Amino acid sequence: MKTEFKFSNLLGTVYCKGNLLFTPDGTCLLSPVGNRVTVFDLINNKSYTLPYSHRRNIARLALNPQGNLLLSVDEDGRSILVNFPRRLALHHFSFKAPISALAFSPSGRHFAVGTGRLIEVWHTPSTPDGNTEDGLEFAPFVRHRVYAGHYDTVQDIEWSGDSRFFLSAAKDLTARIWSSDPEGGFVPTTLAGHREGVLGVWFSSNQEEVYTVSQDGALFQWNYTEKRTANGDAASVDAEEAPSQWRIVQRHYFMQNNAKVKCAAFHAESNLLVAGFSNGLFGLYELPEFNMIHTLSISQNEIDFVTINKSGEWLAFGASKLGQLLVWEWQSESYILKQQGHFDSMNALVYSPDGQRIITTADDGKIKVWDTQSGFCIVTFTEHSSGVTACEFSRKGNVLFTSSLDGSVRAWDLIRYRNFRTFTAPTRLSFSSVAVDPSGEIICAGSLDSFDIHIWSVQTGQLLDQLSGHEGPVASLAFAPSGDTIVSGSWDRTVRIWSIFGRTQTSEPLQLQADVLSVAFRPDSKQIAVSTLDGQLTFWSVSEASQEAGVDSRRDVSGGRKVSDRRTAANVAGTKSFNCIAYSTDGSCVIAGGNSKYICLYDVRSGTLIRKFTVSVNLSLDGTQEFLNSRNLTEAGPRGLIDEQGEASDLEDRIDRTLPGATRGDLSARKIRPEVRVPAVAFSPMGRAFCAASTEGLLVYSLDNALQFDPFDLDLDITPNTTLEAVKEGDFLRALVMAFRLSEQPLVRRVYEAIPVDDVSLVVKQLPTVYLARLLRFVAQATDESPHLEFNLQWIEALLRAHGPYLKDNMSLFASELRIVQRAITKIQSDLARLADDNVYSLDYLLSQPMPKAEINGSKGIPLSVNANGAAQDHMDEEMEGEWIGIGDEDGEAKD
Known part of the structure; x- marks a missing residue:
């Protein structure tokens, strides 16, 4: 099997912390998920994660106004400049201090960052038209100016519409007005008057008013007005004194019952202000009258960030406490997007038999169903009252079984999305593992409290039997795909093979050297893989009950040193074993994960390590570093464990509401940093992807990961202009190959649609096979998006006729492309079938109408035409009345 798995997507986490960002067209939302960025396409209902990652x-x-440059900054001030359409990291840069505010100017020529109490304005790496200035080389970061004036952390930066001025808001209770370049007669202005830190500051659409919002719920409107006396007359001023200055003309207050304002956003074109509060409410207001339009409670905890798209129709909210992400359309009062990840760490996952769904379970008692194509959670089950420990599908894929610490095993109908059966034991137990008979008739569960294996009938829900034999807690269960045996692994250092459908339910014990952590059946039911606490992977024959192979994996899985560890990463005992293992679809490989940052892929036959995947390099997690930095070791202990919260300037930040020492659960509010670990792994049924449940979320690695920009065989003669010239000259094959080499989707589409229908078969026959996969994928995508239905189908037919034998011989290489083509054809078929079903009654009605004959000058003749309603229609003009209408003979001449 192929081993070139690449990171494809991150599911299970929709928002962690930081700011949300709409693209300039307002159709996509960018959300920071840990050290990565996920893009939610709100129009096509899809999501994808950018392939690069930060160290924290x-x-x-921030995204420039043209939408082609993305700047992301982590907690340490290290930034990555990304070509957003290509999803490529262009440059790494460090601001050498944490960043609290970041904004591009509307012109796209500058961006401003807030570093502590300073504001730095930098030149954007390229001009808005994408060309470097004055023909110079690409200069990534050139600083324009540094602004000092605030006395505390800058919290917000907003630019004016003409990019000449920008506003800044800080915790020192003030906002300031700056100019990006020296302006004649302009002096930086301070707007003071708030009693708590200023969260947001904005210009109005005409730039004549300034709005400021502070944390205590005060909204001030500032105008540039003359100084007035007590009786309202203009004050007499000296020539040297400025006649006008910025003054507060309106004061408004949100009045949300002692709730603090946590975030705010303003849409200048429509004068809409939205504010999020610490009690989970948000309010929508119209300025300058401060009319309240709407209030809604969207979370149980505080709202961390809010933003508005360019048209002012959609509001995006992020709440980090529960990991919630919402997009609200305020005019129709409806949700465009409503997603939430698991509150606690995930425990288990499983693919549906068709590979279209991934089920995850977690300690928060929730079961989530994720769609692999869109990346969204489509349903959440909350019936369990405690952590869900395991999940398993029936073979047909319409029934899901889960076990929980609340003492129940539940069966879920994934067609109607309901819990239709609950299985319990005679005594109160906490179930930790579950296994399902392939026929879906029998379900087994193991517990850490009891040493017995409980067996129920799915049809009746009754307890059929309890298998006794283990002398320790049952850690893992697995049914053979053939359905005749079940294998169980226990902490008593044995694995037992049970024949539960035989007359005597005896078990064959397999003795191991350490506690069993996980067992897995090979798809052909002839072999099992066992992971033990001493870091050994052993492979056993089911029929012979003998060990066939073994792998010492302690050195492979060990890695990652925690902040508090006294030993090096290679000597830490807690990370030297695999907690979960899974066979590949063909049974040739085993993938395994544990309490470390590595996922290992082994070849079963040779027992060799094929590949090692690093789950995360995020230093915000514990266990991602091999070596600790001695600078972080102080006299009081590791710096990462020292509580510096009590030294915060604000009382609200000094209050500590966290649980001491908790390493699982709410990962954003614990004193001890979350540890990187992999509690579950699973291969997709097709074998083209695998997913791993990690501390950061559900990581998907795929062989079908199509890069946005993958040029090859490029030279100086291949440009978009030469490609279009080849189209004009009629050299369509060369033009198509050049377009694929450039990997420009708009250019490929332009060349593709310019090829005449008569030349399609000739172009396809002469196409080199190296471009076949790209063309198949592109034609399938065009079939789904473009209205040229017959044209696209002729391309698909020509491709299959010309290259059918080659595709058949290399089915594994073109599996993903052929699936995409099949999906596109199936969609066309279903659309046409639905259209025909909708029109069948209209056609029946039209055909059932009588066809009256036209009477012309008293004689019955043939109707001249039939209109859309089936009635005869006479096309004679008024001047032709009384004239004889002849009927043409075979030669086309009129006859009497």
Whole structure:
């Protein structure tokens, strides 16, 4: 099997911390998920994660007005400049201090960052038209100016519409007005008057008013007005004194019952202000009258960030406490997007038999169903009252079984999305593992409290039997795909093979050297893989009950030193074993994960390590570093464990509401940093992807990961202009190959649609096979998006006719492309079938109408035409009345 798995997507986490960001067209939302960025396409209902990652959690995102440059900055001030359409990291840069605010100017020529109490304005790496200035080389970061004036952390930066001025808001209770370049007669202005830190500051659409919002719920409107006396007359001023200055003309207050304002956003074109509060409410107001339009409670905890798209129709909210992400359309009062990840760490996962769904379970008692194509959670089950420990599908894929610490095993109908059966034991137990008969008739569960295996009938829900034999807690269960045996692994250092459908339910014990952590059946039911606490992977024959092979994996899985560890990463005992293992679809490989940052892929036959995947390099997690930095070791202990919260300037930040010493659960509010670990792994049924449940979320690695920009065989003669010239000259094959080499989707589409229908078969026959996969994928995508239905189908037919034998011989190489083509054809078929079903009654009605004959000058003749309603229609003009209408003979001449 192929081993070139690449990171494809991150599911299970929709928002962690930082700011949300709409693209300039307002159709996509960018959300920081730990040290990565996920893009939610709100129009096509899809999501994808950008392939690059930071070394710490992302704190700020900014996108230039053209939408082609993305700047992301982590908690340490290290930034990555990304070509957003290509999803490529262009440059790494460090601001050498944490960043609290980041904004591009509307012109796209500058961006401003807030570093502590300073504001730095930098030149954007390229001009808005994408060309470097004056023909110079690409200069990534050139600083324009540094602004000092605030006395505390800058919290917000907003630019004016003409990019000449920008506003800044800080914790020192003030906002300031700056100019990006020296302006004649302009002096930086301070707007003071708030009693708590200023969260947001904005210009109005005409730039004549300034609005400021502070944390205590005060909204001030500032105008540039003359100084007035007590009786309202203009004051007499000296010539040297400025006649006008910025003054407060309106004061408004949100009045949310002692709730603090946590975030705010303003849409200048429509004068809409939205504010999020610490009690989970948000309010929508119209300025300058401060009319309240709407209030809604969207979370149980505080709202961390809010933003508005360019048209002012959609509001995006992020709440980091529960990991919630919402997009609200305020005019129709409806949700465009409403997603939430697991509150606690995930425990288990499983693919549906068709590979279209991934089920995850977690300690928060929730079961989530994720769609692999869109990346969204489509349903959440909350019936369990405690942590869900295991999950398993029936073979047909319409029934899901889960076990929980609340003492129940539940069966879920994934067609109607309901819990239709609950299985319990005679005594109160906490179930830790579950296994399902392939026929879906029998379900087994193991517990850490009891040493017995409980067996129920799915049809009746009755307890059929309890298998006794283990002398320790049952850690793992697995049914053979053939359905005749079940294998169980226990902490008593044995694995037992049970024949539960035989007359005597005896078990064959397999003795191991350490506690069993996980067992897995090979798809052909002839072999099992066992992971033990001493870091050994052993493979056993089911029929012979003998060990066939073994792998010492302690050195492979060990890695990652925690902040508090006294030993090096290679000597830490807690990370030297695999907690979960899974066979590949063909049974040739085993993938395994544990309490470390590595996922290992082994070849079963040779027992060799094929590949090692690093789950995360995020230093915000514990266990991602091999070596600790001695600078972080102080006299009081590791710096990462020292509580510096009590030294915060604000009382609200000094209050500590966290649980001491908790390493699982709410990962964003614990004193001890979350540890990187992999509690579950699973291969997709097709074998083209695998997913791993990690501390950061559900990581998906795929062989079908199509890069946005993958040029090859490029030279200086291949440009978009030469490609279009080849189209004009009629050299369509060369033009198509050049377009694929450039990997420009708009250019490929332009060349593709310019090829005449008569030349399609000739172009396809002469196409080199190296471009076949790209063309198949592109044609399938065009079939789904473009209206040229017959044209696209002729391309698909020509491709299959010309290259059918080659595709058949290399089915594994073109599996993903052929699936995409099949999906596109199936969609066309279903659309046409639905259209025909909708029109069948209209056609029946039209055909059932009588066809009257036209009477012309008293004689019955043939109707001249039939209109859309089936009635005869006479096309004679008024001047032709009384004239004889002849009927043409075979030669086309009129006859009497």
